[in-house]
Amino acid sequence: MTNTEHTLVALVEDKPGVLNRIASLFRRRSFNIKSLAVGGSEQPGLSRMTIVAVGDSAQIEQVRKQLDKLINVVKVSDITEGDMVARELALIKVKATASTRNEIMQIVDIFRANIVDVAPGSLTVEVTGDEDKLDSLLGLLCDFGVKEVSRTGRIALTRGSSS
């Protein structure tokens, strides 16, 4: 079986130590996490976590079932197969001089990204999209010299009205 990326979405109780329990599970069972993003959900007391895990389908099914066994995990689904909306946000600090600033701003425009900070030697770009888009923009900005990058990792929801 081949290794592929899977997007798992979990609704977890917002209690101390929950992230530790999940991280511990991944480490203990040698599951690979590519990214993990967590924040509030529509329900008070519950957070929504998006985990991008890499493995074959049997491994990912094990991940899902083991996550589901954690008492603080209320629900977990592998939404890879269905239709989903997945986004990631990145902040990129890129070197900018008087001669390159315009060119950078044009690229940022094309990607519908935003400049969120301007300094004498740099520009900080905020970009949202899927990972490919972020990778492409980063690739282009690399030519100018990227000083710092911070990416959130993927967050995702299924498309349509079902929850």
Add this chain to the structure above:
Amino acid sequence: MKKTGAQILCESLVKEGVEVIFGILGGAVLPIYDTFPQYPQLRHILVRHEQGAAHAADGYARVTHKAGVCIATSGPGATNLVTGIANAYMDSAPMVAITGQVAKPVIGKDAFQETDITGITIPIVKHNYLVTDVAELAKTVKEAFHIAQTGRPGPVLIDIPRDVQQEQTDFVYPDKLDLPGYKVVSRGHPAQIKKAAKLINEAEQPVILAGRGIIISQAYDEFKEFAEKAQLPVAHTLLGLGSFPGNHILDLGMVGMHGTPCANMAVQNADLLIAVGMRFDDRATGNTREFAPNARVIHIDIDPAEIGKNIPTEVPVVGDIKSVLTALNAEIERREHVDWLSQIEQWGYEHPSLEIRQSDEVLPQYIVNQIYEATQGDALVVTGVGQNQMWAARYFVYTKPNSLISAGGLGPMGFELPAAMGVKVGCPEEVVWCVAGDGGFQMTIQELATLTQENIAVKIAIINNGYLGMVRQWQELFYGRRYVDTKLWNPDFVKIAEAYDIPGLRVTRREDVIPAIQKAMEYPGPFLIDFLVEPEENIYPIVPPGESLARFFEPSKPEVLEENLKDQLQNALQNAKKVKNKTPMTKK
């Protein structure tokens, strides 16, 4: 009226029907202990080491089917519980472990005897709690017992800071649980049960793999009906012994590394495996790639995460064993598998290593078998880990439900004595035999004091070969007989017992085995027998690590070895010649 956290804990334990607590005190649990005299219905058994408390609670839980409770102070008290908690987790024993924690204001300040026990135990508990608000305590205890005892049982730890034990609030024991993330499936899916029944009805060479899930679910009758109705031969995992009468015509004994030839051959030649309440541990399956190559697989278990974890499954049935088997019994047809059963029987007779050879030496197999004869199987056998455990598994006939209590998954040496203590406290009317190794016995030997202080009448049989025996066997077979650091200097165990005010006997001759066992049984209190056995006796057959179950090795039949195995086991073959002059004496 307001109650302190310590009182609320005790009130909650009483509400949960707790009768016995195994523990040892220290600074961070003093408020709880100070409250115990107000609750005489809670019997506290003072152990000598926290590992003993955890193993005792585990043993107690396995025979009473109620959560065993252990308690320890913060820091070292809590970390000493860890082995026992991990063991309960691996073997799905319900346990509630209570630990004291340093007071809230100093948590995270590296206070005296502070340790992050909730952090430490995350991978080895079903769930754990750090209670920082006394108002949460009653609810936490209720949740802990519910989680520990339902579904696939397991340990739950509650860490209570010392100041929370002293703070006061109104005591209200909640009626309802609020656990949105905790789901237990009890009934199997009807469509899956139909599919399973179809496979069973069509199978020509079926074998059941019976695990401890049957015992946890107390589904002995349903399981017996299941096996008998479709004439399904029953192979057991180590912890599945005691789920089905060991003297039944369909019983094949234990499967796996030290399994019986008929169980291992049956599994390897089966066209259908029906795994019931077991998890395909590597000690049971051998090499998974070559495991049961022709078999379709039905897997019945309450834990969905066990399905497909180690072995691909064609028909999973997730649910409580008792409920699933009841449904399945209605769907399966009466069958006879005459050819298949006689083939399996043939495999049994072809392998005389199952028999106890004639010897002037005291043989471990003979001791275990004589304990069986003396008790007629009406005893609870608690084992250590290693050769003693395998001999106990193989040469005692488990006719009584749930009569083998052994540490299967984690394999902690030293389990035997404290676990036997817990078993005897849980079942005071039963005869409890602790089968120990001389190595493991010294890992928890301090609990002899607890036996005497509480007059817990455990009968101890030390299989004393002067070695860390199983490791020595591996060194003999797989490491060129290089016995690096396995030889033990041992104290005089009878004198040790005497110092603990426990009578004992040393047995060095075969003819003294039966009288010693009789004497131990007649004595009303705890009793110890130190059996000095043949030092280099091995447990056979053995499936070498990484091999298929069909390639088991036994010295009386060296020709069964495959070519590649011969290379690995040259030394073993030489040893086999040494012990070839054996004649069968008794057969199970």
